[in-house]
Amino acid sequence: MPTDAYSLLDEPGIPVRWVPTAPDPATGRLTGSLGLRDVLVRSADIAGLAIPVPPAHSALLRILYALTARVTGLDEAGPGDWGERRQQVLDEGRLPAERIEKYFAEYRDRFFLYGGEGGRPWMQDPRLAEQCDPGNTAGVNKLVVTRPSGNNHAWFRHGSDSAPDLPTASEALLNLLVWHYYGPSGRCSSREVNGIKSASATAGPLRTALSYHPEGDSLFETLLAGLVPPETTVRRTEDRCPWEWDELPDPDAPPPVPAGPCSRLAACSQHAVLLVPDEENKEYIRDAYITWAYRTGRIPRDDNYLIWQISQQGNRYPRPAKADRALWRDLDALLLHEPVGASQPKQPKVFDAAFEVSEFLRVRALGFEQEGQAKDTQFVDASTPPVLGYVEELAPRTAPAVARMRQLGEMYGQRLDRAVKRAWAAYTEDAKADAGTWAAEAAARYWPRAEDEFWARFRGLDRSGRALDVGFDPAATRAAFLALAQEAYDAVTGSVTRTLRGAKAVSNARVELYGGPRKKRA
Template sequence: MVGLRELFVRAHEISDIAVPVPPAASGLLRILVVMAARIAGLADPVEERGAVEWLDDRDVVLEAGRFDPSAVGAYFDREDLAGRFFVFGSERPFLQDASLAEQCGKKSGLNKIVFGRAAGNNPVWWGPACDVSPSVLPVPEALWHLIAQHYYGPSGRCTARTVDGKSEANSLAGPLRKSLSFHPVGQNLFETLVMGIPRPQETDTEVADAAPWEETHAPDPRRGLCPVTWPGRLLSGRSRHAMLLVPSPDGQGVVDAYQTWASRHTPLEATDPYVITETSQQGNRYAREAREDRALWRDLDALLLKSSQVAGRSRPLICDDLVELPSALRRRVRLRAYGFVQDGQQGDKTWFAATSPPVLEWLEEQDGSRARRIAACRESAEQHSRILEFAAKLAWAESVSPPLDEGEKARIDPKAPGPWRQAALLAYWPQAEKTFWRLIEGQEDPRTAFVSVAEEALRAGVGRAERGWKQARAISHARAVLHKQSKELQ
């Protein structure tokens, strides 16, 4: 474990960040990227250099192979930032609001900020920690969850906060809640951070950019929101929550916390550079949501293909910057996904992280035919999963329905699709992934390959049920339907 100063001085020696809480890693990378941009001199206002010049300067920084130790020292020794990187004992604790100790009538409880712990009257599922016995949390672990809450925190009821005599007790969701985030990964942390700096965006250049720890004034919910300037406020200044950690007597742990709303002003719109942006039929833009049943390869074409208005999809803006990397570096860059499966309010389900092999040589700008081949294979896999799902539900409906009159069809109950659907899909996706990676290297017809995978998955899903006469007949019919619908895709 290292401090921020040592992290940047030794970034070229550090292979990766080791944070076991993916939403915290996602948020931490954004914070570190802001600091990296400052240290590397890449955070100058847009009008001082164009995008092309900025990309050239980024490549010069990458060629140096490390952060300049003197530049690291100059940043962390800034007089205006004195005490801003301390977790405790400061008027401006890092990523916290010291005024909550006076503005909140009571603490929220340590478990309120720790994802996975039961808070309030919620049942305890995953560990012994509850509000009656929260247990002391080590400072590094508390910081993980503090960061994760700033980006993925819940909406709805929160600890009451009184400002100017008016008490409010509800908050908005964090800016990344339930989203999927993608980041470039280099051979060391230095490369990861510099490649992760998005090119300058057109923001209100009348207002100086600042990250939360760089702001001139302490957090104050009465002030209006500053424009979402690049890169500080864009990547680290859009939290909807205010928090304050309460230290243990020895200062080595956290024993309690405040969590409440940060502002009553309507959040300003901004596009995070690490998310796939989709457009609804109503024209609303939103970040692609994380799903626990969706592997990284199923999003690969959305990362490689240029943004498409027809498809209503925009790849992460950072991918546009990765196109311009020196070819030797681009060939070995991987992409990492961080996902947090949540609902829009209080429910948290699961999180995950996944890393791709080097794939940037398949960007549409570099290899358009390969990128389109990847998209075609992925789409065929998705189509056959839907066909398989229908076939499995049909097989179950026919196997359990009473005798049917001639020409009568079994009715599929949407509320009771039967056990074969889920079992077949569980068998399908691992084999579909293997087939996908094989197909993108050759010229084999994706439809032929995936219909075979789907048929095998249907067989695996029904198991030994095929031994019954009625079941065997239903399954045989489902296979025929599967092949018929597959051929209709041609």
């Protein structure tokens, strides 16, 4: 590789946060970013990734999970018990530096962000330089998901496609990952393969979904807790990451089906990307090709870090990312194997054994509220206090209490929404009147306080098994959430109660807070 190529292993392109007791071994100083090799070697000294873009954080965690599985030998079920082997790594306190060096030495040439002619830039397809029109590239504004491009509205900043600010290699790396995991379906740059041009892409494997990750006190704990035991049939020679492929896949052939956890983590992209470095300064990216990876077919959508649920039509789909939905409302689906609900939510598979690393693990939710095609709305990044000590295996008696607290909080939030909408319709004397303003204000008043109430009661649950009721008082919990709904309702509707019509509308609609009008018996 040329000397000016950007090596992901060595260049400090990944932002990190250090644990308080982690001085730099050479200088006593700490840097804010590291190369991929040092992220793994020093994972026990790193508190976590400091990536400001949640979907990039989620994507990079999956890459790090795959690498962790490789260098620890936890990418296969045997030899011996998988859980015991993970515990041995945990007891050693660090990832094995020798095996990290050996692995990266084997694939060193595959970890360049860009390189010379004939190279295989990391997670990219160099064939795009010939298969796509160089005069009609995607451009760097399209590559960086927080920038406006084309005729789209500005989101975080203004910019120009004709004279864009060039992103750094580090920024381009993170956005490259976002495209691989969260890229949209629909129209893309045209790509010609075997004499046929196509310009339609399939959505990325995580598009619209909310991703849940166990999080420890160090990145080392986080990575070990994020591993899922592979099936006994998995073989690392078949379960390969993209940088391990002998040859790039045929775009005209159906996409390869993942053969195990590593390929499921890193090789499910439906997009092909190629970064073009700036000729004068290789620290910057001048242009980018972004197009489809496979002309037909779709990699089966499966992921061990999502809550999977069933639609009314009987279809399986991941719980979508919603920026206005607090994480505690998903807690029973994270802690319980069979949470209640019409959608039949299934606990992310990663939580089956994550608590074996530590019962003090938190849960980090990362995602991107999006539509299937072009529309991106808002990032989602939320974290819980330590909760995995309450998983059903460790504290089975707390399971009904956690579920019931979540249900009560949800129920009174829904009742509040119905009440303010009914009050507005009655006040305006228009059943179809838009009550969005009242509903939004009521939600803004209720949900943050309901979250505080939930966590306060959650922390009071007894995990020892000595208290039969685990410290849960259903009547008091119901009264607490009802009081929050009442206060929000009174605050939102108070401005119209000075008139007779308004007071009557508000008074009649209040019954929705208590479950609605009672049905008369026949």
